[in-house]
Amino acid sequence: MSGEKNGQRILVVDDEVNISDLIATSLRFVGFEVRTAATGSQALAIAEDFKPHAIVLDVMLPDQDGFEVCRQIRNEGIDVGVLFLTAKDGMEDKVAGLTIGGDDYMTKPFSLEELVARIRALLRRIGVVEIEHDDEKIRFADLELNEATHEVHRAGHLLDLSPTEFTLTRYLLINSDRVVSKSQILDHVWEYDFRGDAGIVETYISYLRKKIDIFDPPLIHTVRGVGYRLKVPSEQ
Amino acid sequence: MSGEKNGQRILVVDDEVNISDLIATSLRFVGFEVRTAATGSQALAIAEDFKPHAIVLDVMLPDQDGFEVCRQIRNEGIDVGVLFLTAKDGMEDKVAGLTIGGDDYMTKPFSLEELVARIRALLRRIGVVEIEHDDEKIRFADLELNEATHEVHRAGHLLDLSPTEFTLTRYLLINSDRVVSKSQILDHVWEYDFRGDAGIVETYISYLRKKIDIFDPPLIHTVRGVGYRLKVPSEQ
DNA sequence: TCTATTTCTCAGCCTTCTCTCAGTTTTTTA
DNA sequence: TAAAAAACTGAGAGAAGGCTGAGAAATAGA
Numbered sequence: 001m002s003g004e005k006n007g008q009r010i011l012v013v014d015d016e017v018n019i020s021d022l023i024a025t026s027l028r029f030v031g032f033e034v035r036t037a038a039t040g041s042q043a044l045a046i047a048e049d050f051k052p053h054a055i056v057l058d059v060m061l062p063d064q065d066g067f068e069v070c071r072q073i074r075n076e077g078i079d080v081g082v083l084f085l086t087a088k089d090g091m092e093d094k095v096a097g098l099t100i101g102g103d104d105y106m107t108k109p110f111s112l113e114e115l116v117a118r119i120r121a122l123l124r125r126i127g128v129v130e131i132e133h134d135d136e137k138i139r140f141a142d143l144e145l146n147e148a149t150h151e152v153h154r155a156g157h158l159l160d161l162s163p164t165e166f167t168l169t170r171y172l173l174i175n176s177d178r179v180v181s182k183s184q185i186l187d188h189v190w191e192y193d194f195r196g197d198a199g200i201v202e203t204y205i206s207y208l209r210k211k212i213d214i215f216d217p218p219l220i221h222t223v224r225g226v227g228y229r230l231k232v233p234s235e236q
Numbered sequence: 237m238s239g240e241k242n243g244q245r246i247l248v249v250d251d252e253v254n255i256s257d258l259i260a261t262s263l264r265f266v267g268f269e270v271r272t273a274a275t276g277s278q279a280l281a282i283a284e285d286f287k288p289h290a291i292v293l294d295v296m297l298p299d300q301d302g303f304e305v306c307r308q309i310r311n312e313g314i315d316v317g318v319l320f321l322t323a324k325d326g327m328e329d330k331v332a333g334l335t336i337g338g339d340d341y342m343t344k345p346f347s348l349e350e351l352v353a354r355i356r357a358l359l360r361r362i363g364v365v366e367i368e369h370d371d372e373k374i375r376f377a378d379l380e381l382n383e384a385t386h387e388v389h390r391a392g393h394l395l396d397l398s399p400t401e402f403t404l405t406r407y408l409l410i411n412s413d414r415v416v417s418k419s420q421i422l423d424h425v426w427e428y429d430f431r432g433d434a435g436i437v438e439t440y441i442s443y444l445r446k447k448i449d450i451f452d453p454p455l456i457h458t459v460r461g462v463g464y465r466l467k468v469p470s471e472q
Numbered sequence: 473t474c475t476a477t478t479t480c481t482c483a484g485c486c487t488t489c490t491c492t493c494a495g496t497t498t499t500t501t502a
Numbered sequence: 503t504a505a506a507a508a509a510c511t512g513a514g515a516g517a518a519g520g521c522t523g524a525g526a527a528a529t530a531g532a
Binding site: 480 | 503504507508515519520521522523526527530
Binding site for chain 2: 112223
């Protein structure tokens with residue numbers, strides 16, 4: 001289960017405390033050991049003895065830019081994968097160009113579900129095997145989601161899902177058989193600055209049903225007043 | 237049995253003393269060690285040496301908001317799960333992000349039974365194993381309630397229960413073999429501001445009997461003039 | 473720039489649930 | 503044995519929760 005230290009260390013670097021807290025909390029919950037830093041120099045100091053396996057690094061820091069921080073940390077001989085965070089301005093191209101090796105980047109705002117998935121993929125790529133998550137496929141009954149190819153199959157058929165539908169499917173799959181509330185879904189699957197109400201989850205569940213549950217048996221079940229749950233009806 | 241100190245410490249923070257008292261009493265009764273605070277700064281002061289495992293925290297406090305209190309407590313290095321309480325008014329905006337990292341939230345008014353269940357689920361999720369309640373299933377005879385899936389089975393058959401029926405069943409199960417009065421049931425299963433009379437409990441017991449006790453032997457027994465009791469008849 | 477896709481909101485509809493009430497049955501007491 | 507008290511249950515009004523189609527707004531792609 002979650003909560004145990006499994007040895008994967010992540011350093012989160014962002015000057016907005018709200019953001020770094022949010023990220024840190026999420027990553028801790030899924031079992032990582034996490035430290036946070038608000039500036040480049042602070043990040044450097046912490047990295048030195050924390051020796052993180054991966055860094056979540058905002059490219060825009062008060063003292064220096066993220067690439068510089070990244071370079072310095074690697075110069076220390078610390079072998080680390082980096083997930084860059086960038087605002088959605090024009091900088092994306094530049095970031096993409098500078099993202100080399102096993103590194104990756106995401107634009108703010110993002111969903112926590114997506115962040116965790118990227119971190120896991122990153123660790124896999126750089127060869128740090130995470131316990132229990134070394135498989136790139138998540139399965140439930142005849143529904144299968146492939147992390148590497150971003151494909152989802154039901155009963156052997158390839159489904160055509162939009163990005164949000166994909167993320168929602170993954171979240172349901174990860175929590176298969178347990179009830180998840182609409183607010184949980186909203187908090188994990190939607191971008192963290194989303195200000196709408198949980199009604200949108202109903203809409204997307206409706207979309208998903210038309211793609212996933214046109215096959216028998218239906219897997220997405222409503223638990224009135226509580227949330228949704230992936231289950232195989234035959235279980236009784 | 238309930239009543240013993242099992243080591244789980246809960247801090248309840250709400251400026252309405254009626255509410256925090258109500259919650260504290262309920263939590264103490266089921267075996268938690270409880271402290272209360274009416275303001276954010278008071279909460280912080282108490283948390284420092286009380287080191288709670290979980291906090292029940294109103295988001296609307298006189299001095300500062302609940303999120304700030306939460307952040308400060310965690311900055312003290314206290315690893316704590318939070319159950320946020322929110323009013324059901326226009327505040328729904330601020331409710332975003334509350335279910336991150338094992339945390340949860342409930343809207344006022346709520347039922348005490350629901351609150352206790354959420355606290356237990358929270359402690360389980362963040363890895364604080366509660367004695368005697370480390371399982372997500374509650375059982376009595378061939379009646380079984382699953383907290384994670386929200387399913388109830390009798391003699392292997394899945395029962396279809398409404399939310400209130402589910403909560404009532406849980407309350408009876410937790411108090412199995414003991415007589416619980418109609419007013420006790422009303423106080424625990426219905427929202428704390430419910431202004432109807434205890435007659436509704438009879439109605440719901442009737443509903444439950446038609447779902448649970450169509451199987452033999454009947455488990456729900458009336459103790460005339462006192463209340464109801466879950467028992468296996470052969471026991472006498 | 474235009475087009476296609478995706479996201480999001482909203483309103484109408486339908487289903488289920490909650491709660492009250494009143495008539496009935498059961499048990500107790502006088 | 504009759505009257506009173508307590509509990510049971512069916513019916514129904516109104517509320518709440520959830521589903522979905524339509525369309526506006528935002529975004530990405532050609």
